[in-house]
Amino acid sequence: MLNQINFGFSCSLSKRICMCFTIKAVLRTQLKRAIHAGDKEWIKEIEERMRHHGVEDYYLKSAFEHPAVLIYTKEHPNDPILAYWGFVPESTKDKQHQLQIWNKTLNARGEDMFETWSYKKSAGTRRCLICIDGFFEHYHWKGKTYPYYIHSADNEPLTLAGLWSDWTDKETGEILKTFSIVTSEANELLAKIHNNPKLKGPRMPLILPENAIDEWLTAKVSNDTDKQKILDLVKPFKEKEMNAYTVKKITGKDSLGNVPEATNKKVYKELEDKSDKDLTLF
Numbered sequence: 001m002l003n004q005i006n007f008g009f010s011c012s013l014s015k016r017i018c019m020c021f022t023i024k025a026v027l028r029t030q031l032k033r034a035i036h037a038g039d040k041e042w043i044k045e046i047e048e049r050m051r052h053h054g055v056e057d058y059y060l061k062s063a064f065e066h067p068a069v070l071i072y073t074k075e076h077p078n079d080p081i082l083a084y085w086g087f088v089p090e091s092t093k094d095k096q097h098q099l100q101i102w103n104k105t106l107n108a109r110g111e112d113m114f115e116t117w118s119y120k121k122s123a124g125t126r127r128c129l130i131c132i133d134g135f136f137e138h139y140h141w142k143g144k145t146y147p148y149y150i151h152s153a154d155n156e157p158l159t160l161a162g163l164w165s166d167w168t169d170k171e172t173g174e175i176l177k178t179f180s181i182v183t184s185e186a187n188e189l190l191a192k193i194h195n196n197p198k199l200k201g202p203r204m205p206l207i208l209p210e211n212a213i214d215e216w217l218t219a220k221v222s223n224d225t226d227k228q229k230i231l232d233l234v235k236p237f238k239e240k241e242m243n244a245y246t247v248k249k250i251t252g253k254d255s256l257g258n259v260p261e262a263t264n265k266k267v268y269k270e271l272e273d274k275s276d277k278d279l280t281l282f
Contacts, residue, residue: 020181020205021064021106022250024149024263025132026057029157030070030080032131037078046080060136060250060262063106063181071164071179072129074218083128087180088167089118095169098176108163108180110206110234114227119180122163123230124221128179129213130160134263135205136250139193139271146271148193149263150244161206161216161233182206187236189244207237246271 027047028035035043061067063085070080087105092098105118113123134151135158152158164179186194186202194202208216212233221227248266249255256262 020135020137020183020203022060022062022136023132024059024134024136024151025061025069025130026059027051029133030131032157032159033072033078033129034080050082056258058258059260060256060258064103066102069130069179071162072131072217073126073164077217081177083164083177083179085181086178087118087122087163087165088176088178090121090165090167092167095171098167098169102178105178105180107183107203107205109203110161110182110184111231113163113182114231119163122165124227126164127216127230128162128164129208129217130162130179130181131157132160133157136247137190137194138196139246140195140197141271141274146268147247147250148244149247150190150193150242153241153243158205159208159213161208182234184234184236187239187242189239189242190236193244204236206234208233209237 027050031043031046034046058067058069066084066086068082068084071083072078072080085106086102087108088098088101089105092101101118108116108119113119134149137148137150138145139148161182162179163182164177166175166177168175182205183203184206186204190204191202194204216230216233219226219230221230245265246268247263248261250262
């Protein structure tokens, strides 16, 4: 069954777009592990329940909307729970502080997760998986930004590493499950795309290869050696196993919004015509 759903939570929306803050994740993709482990009737029940509560296919979804997303935890490795994007530490004092923190914890630097107060407990005991179709990043060139859609070369779902938490609102008793997507240094492909001059260095979501998924989810951490084994998983996904192309604007009045066409290819002539081969992605 789908565990401990809380569909009633509302949130405010920020228009900021940055590193891995926009994804495509349709329901069937989010259910990837459950589909492999369960029967068709069980999967159908989950899908119907989610749609009944207004949870939709995400073709273009910003983290700043704090969408409800299916995650897989050590306790429920094949039975997804619903969590909201934007990590809220258990120690958060009240709703006001929760709202202040939420937009700042959408991504977690994998290299620092055992040292960062927000994440260190979850890095040890509450790692999770998020299954998505792909994600969007902005490429900066001559004062303009161009959105790219990045996905696996074989069009199979990507399994992202995450950290999760549950926070109890002491005033209402509401339990809010939340998560953050872990990031790593960028591979060569993402280093070219994610070239925001305001950021210190290119990053990318931590995409787990098949042979690392179970270790990320279930490995026990009781000493520094265990920590290092987890940290060794924080590395860029192989660029040869990824593909990327430009799409229409994903923000502002020209954005198509959350529709299947959001990932349709869009050619920008100025990018094709530029002569600097070092900036040519493909």
